Amino acid sequence: MYACSWxxxxxxxxxxxxxxxxxxxFNKFNIFALTETRAKLANKDKVQKKFGNSWQWGDNYSHNPKGRIWLAWKPTMIHVDIMFTSDQVIHSLITDKNxxxxxxxxxxxGSHSIENKKPLWKTIHFMATHINLEWIxxxxFNSVLESDDRINGVPISTFETQDFRYLRDHTDLLVVKGIGGSYTWSNKREGMDIIFSRIDRCLSWRQKRVAQNLADIWFKLKDVSKVLKHLQVTQFANAGAACIESLKKWLNIEESIYKQKSRIQWLQAGDSNNKVFFTAMKERQAWNSIDVLYSRTGAKLD
Incomplete structure (x- = not known):
């Protein structure tokens, strides 16, 4: 079964x-989704007929007059039950007829607004807790997930990613790695003004079972990763901060000792100058020490 979204x-x-x-x-898809068609309800049937008579269609015009999502499938190959629709989702059960x-x-x-996208995350999270079959x-999503999901433009903030990350980290959904170009959107500008973003994603869910192949092992590792992330947040977050403060304290003490011994000025606030001070200290010690004595005639004295 081959599927896509565009x-x-x-x-x-x-x-x-x-x-x-x-x-x-070319890709022999038997089910696909089209978003942002910009086709009005009155023109929907006319546009869909241009794809031929082998496709059956579903949409979400009942939730949004722009019909933000179209779903098409080949009824001769698969049976599709549309189970839930909203202005951001069409959820269906697919059965291969063969x-x-x-x-x-x-x-x-997804909505362009972070606030308006919140129902999307809640819907997917609810589905993820009641799912019993493999799920794509x-x-x-109109949402970035990682800190490197945008090139140029405003740096990605935690506020932008926190809802998507919460969904990923608190469900058994796995982000599927894609092929081809990493960035799926651009502002179509040139030079330094161009911005690239990764806002299209594919997530998957599988039933848990005894690991039998690499794919199963990958899902098991994801489960372990979720537990470790939870421990990091709940148990070690404050401990990590305390360790960092303690380390900074002892580094400052070490640097202060070297500075006093070397008798040179502080170079720049916030820099770690231990190597500079230590080198200066050794040079000063070498300058102040007497290693060899010579007589007036130039003879070395033992």
Whole structure:
């Protein structure tokens, strides 16, 4: 079963429709989601017919007049039950008609506002606690997750990532690594004004079982990682801060001793000058010491 999600940023151009059709056919997808089609409800059927008669469609116009998400599948190959929709999600149960294999597929198009995205995180978190089959979530989350998910522009803050990270760290969802370009959005500008962001993601969930292959081991390691992160936050956060303060204290004492012995000035506030002071101290000790004595005739005295 092959699936994809694509923020097409408009489907009212026949060239864009041709591009999407070609991509879908080349990759042999039997289910795909399109977000930000910018197609009005009155034009929806007209645009969808241009993809051919082999596709069946679902959407979320009932939650948003812009129909932010379209879901398409081949009914000859798979059966799709749309179980839940909102203005940011279409959640479905997929059944392969040949093998009867079942899985959940959720298409996402997150709000541009951090505050308006909060219902999205709550919805996915609720689903993750009630899921019982393998599950794929993909789409445009309109949210960064890691500190390196943006090039140029305003630096990424904790406020931007905290909701997405909480979802990842408090569920069994795994961020699927992609191939190709790492950044999925840009502001289309040039030079130093261009900004790249990674805001499209694919998440997955699998039933826990005895590890039998590398994929299973990876999921087991994710479980261990979650426990370690919890311990770090709840048990060692304050201890780490205390250790750092103690280390700073003893480094300052060490540096002060070297400075007094070397009799040179402090170089720059905040720098660790131990090496400089230690070298100066050794030079001063060498200058003040008497290693060899010579007579007036130049003879070395033992």
């Amino acid at each position: 923020n097409v940023r408009g489907l009212n151009d026949h060239l864009k429709i041709k591009e999407v059709k070609s991509f879908i056919a 093998t009867q294999y079942k899985m959940y597929f959720t298409a996402v198009y 979530i993909m789409g445009d």
